[in-house]
Structures are given as C-alpha cells and as structure tokens.
Amino acid sequence: MAALKDIKRKITAVHKTRQITKAMNMVAASKFKAAQTRMESFRPYAAKFMEVLNSLALRVDAGSHPLLAVREPERIRVICMTSDRGLCGGFNNNLLKAVERFIKAKLGEGRDVAILPVGRKGRDFFRKKAKIVNARTEVFGKFDMSLAVGISDDVIPPFIGEEYDELYLFYNEFVNVAVQKPAVVRLFPLPAIDRKEEIESSKRLDYIYEPSAKELLEKLLPMYVHVLIYRALAETVAGENGARMAAMDNATRNCEELIQSLTLKYNKVRQSAITAELMDIVGGTEALAKG
Amino acid sequence: MADELKLEIVTPEKMAFQGIVEEVTIPGTEGQFGVLKGHAALLSSVDIGELSFTQDRKKTYYAVNAGYAEVTATKVTVLVETAERYDLIDRERAQKARERAQEKLAKLSREDVEFEKVRVALLRAIARLNVAGKT
Known part of the structure; x- marks a missing residue:
C-alpha cells in the first residue's frame, strides 16, 4: 500500500511544478510582449539614425x-550580455560558451583579455575564470537609454585613452521567439561606415550643416555606440523572455506527460491491490465453506 | 511653398511627439534656432536644453537630451536620447539630481575623468528644472 501513497504524492508534486512552470511561462510571455514593443519602438529611431549617419559618412571622412x-x-575587452536570471533554456549557456571559446583563442595568441559582464549570469560564470571590469548586474528588470549610455561611458574613455585596443560585444541576436543566436560585433575600433550608397546620395537634399559635417559626425559617433548597445540590450531582453517562454512551455508539457504516466501507474497499482484483496477474501470464504 | 510643418520627436523608447506645428525652437549646439515651414534643409546637432513648439497657438516645452535635428521644408525630425514634456517632469527628482551634481562638481577638478560626466548631468538637471517651470 505504501507504493500507492508514494505515487499519489509524486503526482501532487508534479502538479505543483506544472503550476509554477505555467505561471512562469505566462509571466515570460507578458514580459516578452513588452520587450518586443520596446524593440519595435526603437526601430524608427535606429533607422533614422543610420540614415543620417550614412549620409554624413558619404560627405566627410571620419578616418581620424x-x-x-x-x-x-x-x-582586448569583451562585453558579454547575458540575462540576470536563469531558467531560460540554453540562452545563456550558448552565449557563454561562445565567449569562452573566443577568449581562449585570443589568450592563445598571447593577448590580454578583460570581460565586462552585463547581466548576472555572465558575471557569475566568469568570476573565477577571467579578468572582470565594470560588471553590471540586475539591470534588465527596467532599463532605458541611460543604461546604454552608462555602458558606453565605461568603454569609450579608456579606448580613447589607449587603455585597450579592441572591444567586442557578445549578445544573443533575436531571430524570433523560439530562436536566439549568439552574435558578436566589434565595437571598437568602429568599423568604417558603409559608403556604397553613392548613387542614391545625389538625389538627397543638400543640407546646411551646423556645426560642420565633420564635427557633426564626430558628435554622432558616440551616439552610434549607444544605438548599437541599446539594440543589443533590447534584443537580449526579448530573447531571454522568448527563450524562457519556450523552456517553460516545454517543462509544462513534460509535467503533463509525467502526470499522465504516473496516473496510469497509480490506477494499475490500485487495481492490482483491489484484486489482491478480493482474492484474499474469496480465498478466505472458500476455506471457511470447506471447513 | 509648403503649407504645413510636421514635427516628429523620436527617442529610442518611443515617438515622443508627432504632429503639425506652426513653429519649433530647437536648442542647437551652435545656438538656439527657430524653424518655420519652408525652412532650408538643415542638419544640426542638438544640445541638452529646452525645445519648444507652437501648436494651435499654444506653446509646449520639452526637455531634451543630446541628439540631432533634421529639417526640411515640410518636416522637422528631432532624434534625441530622451525627451520629456514639461508637465511630466518630476521636479523633485530633478532638483535632487541638480544638488547632487553640484556637490560632486565642487569636489572635482577640471582634469578629473568624472568631471565631464557630472557636468553633463548637471546641465541635464538644470534643463529639466527650467522646462518644468513653464506653464
């Protein structure tokens, strides 16, 4: 009979787990929605920004x-953007592995590598494995442009001051709800801005620039860094919640399967217990009747 | 000749404002400038400060952060990292930010790395307070 009780207890436990995973799925879904809205409302800004940056780059050489x-x-410095919280499938692990591989390769070449983790998971992972500077954690709950500006302020002055020579940004690119891909962008030195729109530019209006086009471009470059970082942040949050949604959906489904098979087992054990008891009674009465 | 002037204030978080206006005053880095419809094409960087425009004869003020503005004959697009309407600014917070920045600035010398950062924070707080004072 003990087995019966055990199974019952297990079923209740799995039920409770299912409740939790289901709730987490719904929380992630609503957070995902907010993150997606954020990404979408950023798009016009980013698009407009790139348009102006490109048209400026066509006119002046920012080479210096x-x-x-x-x-x-x-x-080398590496910004490693992970989530603050776990339970989101392979979201952080895939990225951390990519970063680790990258660091190993660079260290193998005899370079000096430092990491700037953004997000708790990344910091925890590298705490004992690598040199860490300017860690930022618990930032994704609520963030705005000032976070991107803050990160930029951590990386721009030391680069200009020649404290380091290259900066890479690792983050999870948001492909769709189910798919996030670890991606890497080289932030510094900034890649030269695309200049291939030469023909289209002739159609453009000739602007009066205030201050001069060159000065304007110099002002816009740090803002370009903000845009890149902000986009990575927004994609990280959307990806994290998308990944968590998928992971929790899976977990809920697994719980349901488990409950089903456990219930089946429970019924079988219960039935066999009843049968055994009946056999006992029948056996007993028959023995009595014979006597 | 263009018959109306469209204004868009775009921030990374949202479209802060979008509509037809009569006049816009923008805090350019080379000085404040006003734009009416039919303005020559202009691209200017925008400083931390106060942006205002007139819509239906009513003036509205925004505290804006650094960015830039693109002006054509019929449209003004302002891209800034933040933009807050005058009646939505938290004055108390701005006041505190200003005091904090002033205190810090008093301790720093011009050569400190922090100096520029705090100075910008102070400018921002002052701009927000100025704009919040409008009615």
Whole structure:
C-alpha cells in the first residue's frame, strides 16, 4: 500500500511544478510582449539614425576620429550580455560558451583579455575564470537609454585613452521567439561606415550643416555606440523572455506527460491491490465453506 | 511653398511627439534656432536644453537630451536620447539630481575623468528644472 501513497504524492508534486512552470511561462510571455514593443519602438529611431549617419559618412571622412583608431590588438575587452536570471533554456549557456571559446583563442595568441559582464549570469560564470571590469548586474528588470549610455561611458574613455585596443560585444541576436543566436560585433575600433550608397546620395537634399559635417559626425559617433548597445540590450531582453517562454512551455508539457504516466501507474497499482484483496477474501470464504 | 510643418520627436523608447506645428525652437549646439515651414534643409546637432513648439497657438516645452535635428521644408525630425514634456517632469527628482551634481562638481577638478560626466548631468538637471517651470 505504501507504493500507492508514494505515487499519489509524486503526482501532487508534479502538479505543483506544472503550476509554477505555467505561471512562469505566462509571466515570460507578458514580459516578452513588452520587450518586443520596446524593440519595435526603437526601430524608427535606429533607422533614422543610420540614415543620417550614412549620409554624413558619404560627405566627410571620419578616418581620424579616435573611436576609429586601429591599433595592434594587444589588449582586448569583451562585453558579454547575458540575462540576470536563469531558467531560460540554453540562452545563456550558448552565449557563454561562445565567449569562452573566443577568449581562449585570443589568450592563445598571447593577448590580454578583460570581460565586462552585463547581466548576472555572465558575471557569475566568469568570476573565477577571467579578468572582470565594470560588471553590471540586475539591470534588465527596467532599463532605458541611460543604461546604454552608462555602458558606453565605461568603454569609450579608456579606448580613447589607449587603455585597450579592441572591444567586442557578445549578445544573443533575436531571430524570433523560439530562436536566439549568439552574435558578436566589434565595437571598437568602429568599423568604417558603409559608403556604397553613392548613387542614391545625389538625389538627397543638400543640407546646411551646423556645426560642420565633420564635427557633426564626430558628435554622432558616440551616439552610434549607444544605438548599437541599446539594440543589443533590447534584443537580449526579448530573447531571454522568448527563450524562457519556450523552456517553460516545454517543462509544462513534460509535467503533463509525467502526470499522465504516473496516473496510469497509480490506477494499475490500485487495481492490482483491489484484486489482491478480493482474492484474499474469496480465498478466505472458500476455506471457511470447506471447513 | 509648403503649407504645413510636421514635427516628429523620436527617442529610442518611443515617438515622443508627432504632429503639425506652426513653429519649433530647437536648442542647437551652435545656438538656439527657430524653424518655420519652408525652412532650408538643415542638419544640426542638438544640445541638452529646452525645445519648444507652437501648436494651435499654444506653446509646449520639452526637455531634451543630446541628439540631432533634421529639417526640411515640410518636416522637422528631432532624434534625441530622451525627451520629456514639461508637465511630466518630476521636479523633485530633478532638483535632487541638480544638488547632487553640484556637490560632486565642487569636489572635482577640471582634469578629473568624472568631471565631464557630472557636468553633463548637471546641465541635464538644470534643463529639466527650467522646462518644468513653464506653464
């Protein structure tokens, strides 16, 4: 009879787990929605920004700007964007593995590598494995442009001050709800801005620039960094919640399967217990009748 | 000749404002400038400060962060990292931010790395307070 009780207890436990995973799925879904709205409302800003940046880059050469300075990449920094919380499938792990591989390769070449983790999972992972600077954690709950600006302020002055030579940004690219792909962008030196729109530019209006086009471009470059970082942040949040939704959906489904098979087992054990008891009674009465 | 002027204030978080206006005053880095319909094409960077426009003869003020503005004959697009309407600014918070920045600034010398950052924060707080004072 003990077995029966055990199974019953197990069923209740799995039920409770299912309740939790289901709730988490719904929370992730609503957070995902907010993150998606954020990504969508960022799009016009980013698009407009790139348009102006490109049209400016067509007119002036920004080659001498300190953010574009190419140096021998002796000292490398890596921004590693992960979520603060777990339970979102392989979301963080895939990224961390990619970062780890990258670091190993660079260290193998004799470079100096430091990590700037954004998100708790990344910091925890690298705490004992690598050099960490300017860690930021518990930031994704509520963030705005000032976070991107803050991160930029951590990385721009030391790059200009030649404290390091290259900066990479690792984050999870948001493909769709179910798919996030670890991606890497080189932030510094900034890649030269696309100049291939030459023909279209002739159709463009000739602007009066205030200040000069060159100065304007120099002002826009740090903002370009903000845009890149902000986009990565927004994609990370959307991806994290998308990944969690998928993971929790899976977990809920697994719970249901487990409950089903456990219930089946429970019924079988119960039935066999009843049968055994009946056999006992029948056996007993028959023995009595014979006697 | 264009017959109306469209204004768009775009921030990373949202479209802060979108509509037909009569006049816009923008805090450019080279000085404040006003735009009426039919303005020559202009691209200017925008400083931390106060942006205002007139719509139906009513003036509205925004505290804006750094960014830039693109002006054509019929449309003004302002891209800034933040934009807050005057009646939505938390004055108390801005006041505190200003005091904090002033205190910090008093301790720093011009050569400190922090100096520029705090100075910008102070400018921002002052701009927000100025705009919040409008009615």
